Amino acid sequence: MIRPRLILLAALLACGVPLGVAAADPAPVVATDTGPLRGLLADGVREYRGIPFALPPVGERRFAPPVAQTRWGGTLNATRARSPCPQVVRYGQTDASDDEDCLYLNIAVPAAPAAHGPRPVLVWIHGGAYVGGSADIYPLAYLARRGDLVVVSINYRLGVFGFMTHPAFEADHNGALGLEDQREALRWIRRNIRAFGGDPQNVTLAGESAGAASVCLQLAAPREASGLFQKAIIQSLGCTVRLRTQAEAGATGRAVAARVGCDDAATALACLRAKPVNELLQAQVAVGAGDARAFAPSVGSISTPRPALEAFASGDIVRVPILNGGNRDEMRLYVGYEVAGGKPVTAATLPERLSALYGGQAAKVAAEYPLPAGMAPPAWLGRIESDYLPGAPLANCLILTTARLAARHVPVYEYEFTDPDAPPVMPDPGFEMGAVHSAELPYLFPHISYNHRIDGPDVPATSRALSERMVAYWSAFAHTGRPDAGHDRPWPRYQGDGDVLRLDPREGGAFNAWGTHHCAFWQSLYPDALP
Numbered sequence: 001m002i003r004p005r006l007i008l009l010a011a012l013l014a015c016g017v018p019l020g021v022a023a024a025d026p027a028p029v030v031a032t033d034t035g036p037l038r039g040l041l042a043d044g045v046r047e048y049r050g051i052p053f054a055l056p057p058v059g060e061r062r063f064a065p066p067v068a069q070t071r072w073g074g075t076l077n078a079t080r081a082r083s084p085c086p087q088v089v090r091y092g093q094t095d096a097s098d099d100e101d102c103l104y105l106n107i108a109v110p111a112a113p114a115a116h117g118p119r120p121v122l123v124w125i126h127g128g129a130y131v132g133g134s135a136d137i138y139p140l141a142y143l144a145r146r147g148d149l150v151v152v153s154i155n156y157r158l159g160v161f162g163f164m165t166h167p168a169f170e171a172d173h174n175g176a177l178g179l180e181d182q183r184e185a186l187r188w189i190r191r192n193i194r195a196f197g198g199d200p201q202n203v204t205l206a207g208e209s210a211g212a213a214s215v216c217l218q219l220a221a222p223r224e225a226s227g228l229f230q231k232a233i234i235q236s237l238g239c240t241v242r243l244r245t246q247a248e249a250g251a252t253g254r255a256v257a258a259r260v261g262c263d264d265a266a267t268a269l270a271c272l273r274a275k276p277v278n279e280l281l282q283a284q285v286a287v288g289a290g291d292a293r294a295f296a297p298s299v300g301s302i303s304t305p306r307p308a309l310e311a312f313a314s315g316d317i318v319r320v321p322i323l324n325g326g327n328r329d330e331m332r333l334y335v336g337y338e339v340a341g342g343k344p345v346t347a348a349t350l351p352e353r354l355s356a357l358y359g360g361q362a363a364k365v366a367a368e369y370p371l372p373a374g375m376a377p378p379a380w381l382g383r384i385e386s387d388y389l390p391g392a393p394l395a396n397c398l399i400l401t402t403a404r405l406a407a408r409h410v411p412v413y414e415y416e417f418t419d420p421d422a423p424p425v426m427p428d429p430g431f432e433m434g435a436v437h438s439a440e441l442p443y444l445f446p447h448i449s450y451n452h453r454i455d456g457p458d459v460p461a462t463s464r465a466l467s468e469r470m471v472a473y474w475s476a477f478a479h480t481g482r483p484d485a486g487h488d489r490p491w492p493r494y495q496g497d498g499d500v501l502r503l504d505p506r507e508g509g510a511f512n513a514w515g516t517h518h519c520a521f522w523q524s525l526y527p528d529a530l531p
Helices: 141-147 177-196 210-219 246-259 268-274 277-288 308-314 332-340 350-368 377-387 396-406 461-480 519-525
Strands: 025-032 035-042 045-052 104-110 119-125 150-154 198-208 231-235 322-327 412-417 500-503
Touching (some): 045 141, 119 177, 141 150, 141 461, 150 177, 177 198, 177 210, 210 308, 231 461, 322 396, 322 461, 332 377, 350 519, 396 412, 396 519
Parallel strands (some): 119 150, 231 322, 322 412, 412 500
Antiparallel strands (some): 025 035
16 A cells, blocks of 8 residues: 555554654753753754653553653753654554653754744644654654744643543543643743743644644633643644533443453553553554544543533633634545545445435535536545535534634634645545645645655645745744734735635635535534534
8 A cells, every 4th residue: 555755644643753863963952940951953953852741651640640740860862752652553554652651742943043032932733533643753843944933743642541531530631631741741841942942932832633633622721721822723623523521432431441351440440550551552443443533532621621612602712813724625535545445436326425424414415516527426525525524523614613713702814725736645546636634744844754664755846835835824923923924925814704815836815715615505504513
């Protein structure tokens, strides 16, 4: 399935570590409140890798909130990436990990002195469906250097270790320990980033896919997250998608516990803490089979106090400027995986597929979306799903609903990435993929790679100007809260349907994404999900 230069697996599914780094000069030693550390200097960027921000979540700290890092002895050698959090190989392409000692972060800083005081800080949360991914797969130097930013990427616990809900766990943070890890990383950054030349009062929290969902949930918990960041970037995730309650999600946790022989309520917590990492990972795989969001955070604790839809509608959110958007063909990636896995989509089978996806609304969907002449049926199915799919967090109409609700309370800048020539995310499935889920990532993180063996592809020559423009927008937003500040290409603040910026090398400017994606039609079918 793998062609080395074509692997760019969606970050929703991604995990792994990057290629090794060539020898480089040491960066200056930096003093932090947890001890001094030394990084490396290369290509005009100082990088510090594998910095622990919390104690290893092992033993009694497994299934408990993170504990702040204590001082280490001597000078920490922060020149190499550390382990991803426990996860399995997915789709035969990503790296596995069984190391719970994984709560680390990485920092990249331009080596040149800052021109105007401390630099803005951009903190990146990786994707991976809450069961995979790593801070280490993102090359940070390009964004740091071109954007004049301090860029930080962070790890957090995943799957059964970070997002499993169970009745035996502490109620305040049940089902959301990974979110608490993110907050602990942000607290470490707030205390220490000035030592790296960063401004602790100008932090942008950013993420893609499950990382974007994490940003959503931090925004929706103002009592826990206020003051930890001053701006937010949400890439490819509709914040308002419904999450399970603690009671609903507890069934998954009980199933995992039963599978490993920990179904006695009185001893479940001690039993689960004693189980080997790989035994719990295999139970996670078995219990979560067929449910891509089996280990998404649950709602109803202090960590996740209320549904994001309710929080965004009421304005009970962290009130900061938001840059929000997605990719035109998000869901074509998953149709591609199905086709590659032997589940073809033809004109004859398309009605059956629509019925499976949309139930009693399938006939209306088919009438709204007649198959265009010359369009491959799987590409058309992917386009329909990308507009709206019940329960799917990647749908464009859900992403736009997030903008509509948030814009009532805070400045919102909305985009849609539409480059049809984006680097391929998977081997050619036999139909046009377009701007699928995660296709925009190499425009911000060139050569992003999802395992330690393969260097990801660069953007095509025709798209490099778009990459430079996107970096300029993202960094201007981090500097000022306005993505077009200091640039001659305007980006309107989102105030209505026509205020969505198209990111495309051939055509740009604002357009009416709500109309393009038939969102009024979908709203008529699913008014509760698309208010």
